[in-house]
Amino acid sequence: MCTGTERVRAGARKTRAETRPDQTRQDKRRGIGRRVKSGARGDFFPLYGAMHSFMFRANAVLTFGVTVLALLCCLASVSDNLHHAEPSVDLQILRVESFQRLPNGNDEVKLVLNITADLQSLFTWNTKQLFVFVAAEYATPKNVLNQISLWDTIVERKENATIAQLTRNKYSFVDQGNNLRGLNFNLTMYWNVMPLTGAMYTGKTVVPGLRLPQQYR
Numbered sequence: 627m628c629t630g631t632e633r634v635r636a637g638a639r640k641t642r643a644e645t646r647p648d649q650t651r652q653d654k655r656r657g658i659g660r661r662v663k664s665g666a667r668g669d670f671f672p673l674y675g676a677m678h679s680f681m682f683r684a685n686a687v688l689t690f691g692v693t694v695l696a697l698l699c700c701l702a703s704v705s706d707n708l709h710h711a712e713p714s715v716d717l718q719i720l721r722v723e724s725f726q727r728l729p730n731g732n733d734e735v736k737l738v739l740n741i742t743a744d745l746q747s748l749f750t751w752n753t754k755q756l757f758v759f760v761a762a763e764y765a766t767p768k769n770v771l772n773q774i775s776l777w778d779t780i781v782e783r784k785e786n787a788t789i790a791q792l793t794r795n796k797y798s799f800v801d802q803g804n805n806l807r808g809l810n811f812n813l814t815m816y817w818n819v820m821p822l823t824g825a826m827y828t829g830k831t832v833v834p835g836l837r838l839p840q841q842y843r
Contacts, residue, residue: 711747715831733806741791749784756781757818764811
């Protein structure tokens, strides 16, 4: 038989059970939520409101920013592929200053070059700089292709992309052997376009049909 005290306690438990769902919904709306105990140290973790934390929002903003940046990089790279450039290049050998055989048996040539080029059309809003070089290219019995760099420069601004150089070869024109006498070769200007974002690409202009003297001088 229940006493009066037991009836009061039973009624209090029933009242708490009936009001708990409403209180839980109010806590969810407030972003408070229940807290559960976890771990040996008694740490508490919120069940609700975690999605509104500072770290969650910072992670969302960072993810969105990186996604937008990657998309812009892709669009910049695609825009370079749609750009049509028409560079003009003229390479001439004005004279052979010296042509000798070195003590080690290798041939060496010193040339005076006239280098003229207009590379302004290679620049776009996504271009960082151009690396430009002129090379002598020829074949020998040992190698199908020999390539010797004679001159180079770096162009960082569009207004400086017009080149007019009367110069000696900046780097030695030396063959590994004595194959240069009477040699037919090409002068080739290469340009490496280095973008701010995206892949680097290369172009060239070839001036064929050049010939070195038959005799040392």
